[in-house]
Amino acid sequence: MTSITVQAIYTNGLLKPTTRLNLPEGVTVQVQITVLPLASSGMPSAFGSLAGVWSHLADTEVDRIEQDLVAVRRQTNQKIERLAREISSS
Helix, strand or coil, X not given: CCCCCCCEEEECCEEEECCCCXXXXXXXXXXXXXXXXXXCCCCCCCCHHHCCCCCCCCHHHHHHHHHHHHHHHHHHHHHHHXXXXXXXXX
16 A cells, blocks of 8 residues: 655645645545644744645646755855855954
8 A cells, every 4th residue: 555645734624735646536545634733823834834835836847946946045055154154254
């Protein structure tokens, strides 16, 4: 038996997965519910509240966005490291 774990948002009485499921139409599945913790304010964290925001995009589009995010993070880390070196050398 294959097992996958996905996040879903419960709204209007339905669970909506935040990612595409690679399942045949009409297949029967078993669902185990684990409620994810909320931020200390009682609301989902800023990042957690974005779950599913890309669910309408094709997988290739999501992959491209993720690659772009990795590139931006890498550039940001390089800038931070450069600034830290400049600060420590002055």
